[in-house]
Amino acid sequence: MNNDYAVPEAAKPAASVDISFFAEQINKTLSTISYGDNPVELYEPIRYIMQLGGKRLRPLVTLLAGYLFQDDVQKCLKPACGVEVFHNFTLLHDDLMDKAPLRRGQPTVHEKWNNNIAILSGDVMMVKAYELFLDVEPAKLQKVLKLFSHCAAAVCEGQQLDMNFETSDFTTIEDYLHMITLKTAVLLGFSLELGAVLNGAPENDALLLKNFGIKVGIAFQLRDDLLDVYGEQDKFGKQVGGDILADKKTFLLLTAIDQANQSQKEVLTRYKNQTIYSGQEKVQEFTQIYNELNIRAQTEDKINSYFEEAIQSLNAVNAPEARKAMLRNLALQLMERES
Amino acid sequence: MNNDYAVPEAAKPAASVDISFFAEQINKTLSTISYGDNPVELYEPIRYIMQLGGKRLRPLVTLLAGYLFQDDVQKCLKPACGVEVFHNFTLLHDDLMDKAPLRRGQPTVHEKWNNNIAILSGDVMMVKAYELFLDVEPAKLQKVLKLFSHCAAAVCEGQQLDMNFETSDFTTIEDYLHMITLKTAVLLGFSLELGAVLNGAPENDALLLKNFGIKVGIAFQLRDDLLDVYGEQDKFGKQVGGDILADKKTFLLLTAIDQANQSQKEVLTRYKNQTIYSGQEKVQEFTQIYNELNIRAQTEDKINSYFEEAIQSLNAVNAPEARKAMLRNLALQLMERES
Known part of the structure; x- marks a missing residue:
C-alpha cells in the first residue's frame, strides 16, 4: 500500500460538532487510500466494492468512541x-460464498469479474485492512491487533455457522443469537x-463501549429480520418476505417453530425446499402464523431488551x-430505520 | 487463538548444532499451535493442511537467519x-483457484470439504498467521508487520499474474521472472x-539476506521448471512433462518460443488447447525442440546465475x-534436489 497519502487537515473537531463532521x-x-495498481485485476475490485458506498457505520462509531x-x-x-476495509472484505467473500448477484444494487465482484478474482482480491483486502492498523503507536499496536484479529476470526466463525444453519434442522434460538453475535455484532463492538x-x-469504559456495540449489533440484526416480514415494501430496500422465501432461519422463524402447535408446525415445515407453492402463498401463510403467535411483538420485545442493555x-x-x-442518537436512528 | 501454549524449552542451541536442531x-x-475449535468446519481444514507436512523451508531459514x-x-x-501458516494459506486458496485435486498426495481442502469451506478456513488462516507475529517486541512489531504485509500482498499479486498468464499470448520471459519473484521468491526473502x-x-545484513532468499527462490522455481522436463520420472514426484501438457508458460517454453524458427514455432503453438495429439507425443515434440535449442543448458545457466548472486x-x-x-548448504541441497 502506498502510505504517503495526505493526512486530512482538520481531524480535530471544532468546539461544537455534529456527526456529519466525523462522517466527512x-x-x-477513505478517498485517499491507494490500495495498489498492478495487476489491475487484483486491485480494481477493491476500489469497486469500496466505492459502492454504504453507511460507513463502523468507522463512524470508532471516531465517535474516540471523541468521548x-x-x-x-x-x-486510519484504523x-x-x-471498513475489513468489513467490505467480508462482504466480498460472503457474497461469493452465498452466490449473491447484487450488493448495494450493483453486481457483486464475483459476478462482475469471476470467482478467482473475488477470492484473491478479497485476500489482499484483508492484508490492506491490517496495513491500515500499522501506524497505531507502538505501545498500543499489539493490543489493538490482538483485539482486531480476535474479532476477525470471530466474524469468520459467524459466517461458517450461518452456512451450517442452512442445512441443519436443529438450529435453536440460542444458536442463532450466538451466530449473529459473531457474524455481525462483534465487529461493531470492536469498532x-x-x-x-x-x-x-x-x-472499563472501553469494555462498556464494546458491549454497547455488540448489543446494538444484535438488536440491529433482529430489526433486519423483523423488517423482512413487517417492513413496508416501498421503504424496505429488499423484497419483503425474502428470508421466508429463502428458508432462512431468522429469529422470527425459529421463535415460531419453537412455539407452533402441530398444524402450524406442519405449515412451517411443509414448504421447505419446495417450489410447488407460489412464493406469495408461502409468505402469506408464514406471516399468518407469525401473527397468530404474536411473533412481531416478541421480536420487538427482544430488540428493545438488547437495545436497553446497550444504552x-x-x-x-x-x-x-x-x-x-x-x-445514543446514532443507535436510535439504526433502530428506527425502515430499510 | 489460544496463545497460552507451552514455550519450547530449549530454543537456545548448544555450542555445536546442525540444521536438524532448528527443524526440530x-x-x-508448530505442534503446539491451537488454531481454534468451533465451528469444526472452519478449523479442521487448517489442522489438516498444516499436518500434510512439507519441508518447512521458510520457518527453517528464519531461524537460520536469526542464528547468524x-x-x-x-x-x-512464533513469527x-x-x-509457515501464511504459506499454507496461500497453498489452500491457490489450490482452490487452480482446481487442484491433490496437495502432497492428499485431497485438497476444497475437494475434501467444499469450496466455501476452503475460502473461509483460508481467510481465518491468514488471521492466524498475523496472530503468530503479535508477540514480536513492541519496538519492532510495526516494522515486521509492514514487511510481512508488503510480502503477503506481493504473493497475491504473483498468483494473479500467474492466472493472467494462462490466457495471455504475450507473456515474456521478463514477465515470467517477475511473476515467480512475487509468487514464490519474495516469501523466502521475507523469511x-x-x-x-x-x-x-x-x-544492510537483513537486506543481503532478503536478496539471498529472493535469488534462491527464483533459482528454485527455475529448477522446478527444468525438472518437469528433464527430471527422472522415478525421482521426480510429479508427472514428467506435466507443465508441457498443461500449456504452462515456464521459463523453458518462453525461452524456446523466443528462439524458435518458423517450423519449431508452429509445433509449439499447434498443440495449444488441443487434445487431438496424445500427451506423450506432445511432450516428446516439445522436448525435442528444447534439445535443438539447447534450452536445458540455457536454463541451467540462468539457475546458476541466480544462485551465484544469492551466494x-x-x-x-x-x-x-x-x-x-x-x-549455504541448505540452498545447495535445494538446487541439487531431483524432486
Whole structure:
C-alpha cells in the first residue's frame, strides 16, 4: 500500500460538532487510500466494492468512541478505515460464498469479474485492512491487533455457522443469537472499543463501549429480520418476505417453530425446499402464523431488551453527556430505520 | 487463538548444532499451535493442511537467519511459524483457484470439504498467521508487520499474474521472472529478513539476506521448471512433462518460443488447447525442440546465475562463517534436489 497519502487537515473537531463532521473525515480518509495498481485485476475490485458506498457505520462509531475521550480523533482515522476495509472484505467473500448477484444494487465482484478474482482480491483486502492498523503507536499496536484479529476470526466463525444453519434442522434460538453475535455484532463492538483504546479510555469504559456495540449489533440484526416480514415494501430496500422465501432461519422463524402447535408446525415445515407453492402463498401463510403467535411483538420485545442493555452500557461510560448523545442518537436512528 | 501454549524449552542451541536442531524447534512449535475449535468446519481444514507436512523451508531459514546474529532464536519461533501458516494459506486458496485435486498426495481442502469451506478456513488462516507475529517486541512489531504485509500482498499479486498468464499470448520471459519473484521468491526473502530483523541484524545484513532468499527462490522455481522436463520420472514426484501438457508458460517454453524458427514455432503453438495429439507425443515434440535449442543448458545457466548472486549476497553478510555455511548448504541441497 502506498502510505504517503495526505493526512486530512482538520481531524480535530471544532468546539461544537455534529456527526456529519466525523462522517466527512471518514469519507475524506477513505478517498485517499491507494490500495495498489498492478495487476489491475487484483486491485480494481477493491476500489469497486469500496466505492459502492454504504453507511460507513463502523468507522463512524470508532471516531465517535474516540471523541468521548479526546477532542482529537486523528489517530483513529486510519484504523477506522481498516475496519471498513475489513468489513467490505467480508462482504466480498460472503457474497461469493452465498452466490449473491447484487450488493448495494450493483453486481457483486464475483459476478462482475469471476470467482478467482473475488477470492484473491478479497485476500489482499484483508492484508490492506491490517496495513491500515500499522501506524497505531507502538505501545498500543499489539493490543489493538490482538483485539482486531480476535474479532476477525470471530466474524469468520459467524459466517461458517450461518452456512451450517442452512442445512441443519436443529438450529435453536440460542444458536442463532450466538451466530449473529459473531457474524455481525462483534465487529461493531470492536469498532467502538478501538476508538476508545486508541484515544486512551480506561479499560472499563472501553469494555462498556464494546458491549454497547455488540448489543446494538444484535438488536440491529433482529430489526433486519423483523423488517423482512413487517417492513413496508416501498421503504424496505429488499423484497419483503425474502428470508421466508429463502428458508432462512431468522429469529422470527425459529421463535415460531419453537412455539407452533402441530398444524402450524406442519405449515412451517411443509414448504421447505419446495417450489410447488407460489412464493406469495408461502409468505402469506408464514406471516399468518407469525401473527397468530404474536411473533412481531416478541421480536420487538427482544430488540428493545438488547437495545436497553446497550444504552445502559453507554450510560455507564465516564464521558461528557453531549458526546455520548451522538452515539445514543446514532443507535436510535439504526433502530428506527425502515430499510 | 489460544496463545497460552507451552514455550519450547530449549530454543537456545548448544555450542555445536546442525540444521536438524532448528527443524526440530519448528516442528515442536508448530505442534503446539491451537488454531481454534468451533465451528469444526472452519478449523479442521487448517489442522489438516498444516499436518500434510512439507519441508518447512521458510520457518527453517528464519531461524537460520536469526542464528547468524544471536545464539538464541527463541523470539523467532512464533513469527517463523506465522510464515509457515501464511504459506499454507496461500497453498489452500491457490489450490482452490487452480482446481487442484491433490496437495502432497492428499485431497485438497476444497475437494475434501467444499469450496466455501476452503475460502473461509483460508481467510481465518491468514488471521492466524498475523496472530503468530503479535508477540514480536513492541519496538519492532510495526516494522515486521509492514514487511510481512508488503510480502503477503506481493504473493497475491504473483498468483494473479500467474492466472493472467494462462490466457495471455504475450507473456515474456521478463514477465515470467517477475511473476515467480512475487509468487514464490519474495516469501523466502521475507523469511530470511524476518529472522535477521528479529535477532538484531544491521539493516544492510537483513537486506543481503532478503536478496539471498529472493535469488534462491527464483533459482528454485527455475529448477522446478527444468525438472518437469528433464527430471527422472522415478525421482521426480510429479508427472514428467506435466507443465508441457498443461500449456504452462515456464521459463523453458518462453525461452524456446523466443528462439524458435518458423517450423519449431508452429509445433509449439499447434498443440495449444488441443487434445487431438496424445500427451506423450506432445511432450516428446516439445522436448525435442528444447534439445535443438539447447534450452536445458540455457536454463541451467540462468539457475546458476541466480544462485551465484544469492551466494554472493550471503557471503557479504557479516556473520560467523560456520553459521552462514548452514544456509549455504541448505540452498545447495535445494538446487541439487531431483524432486
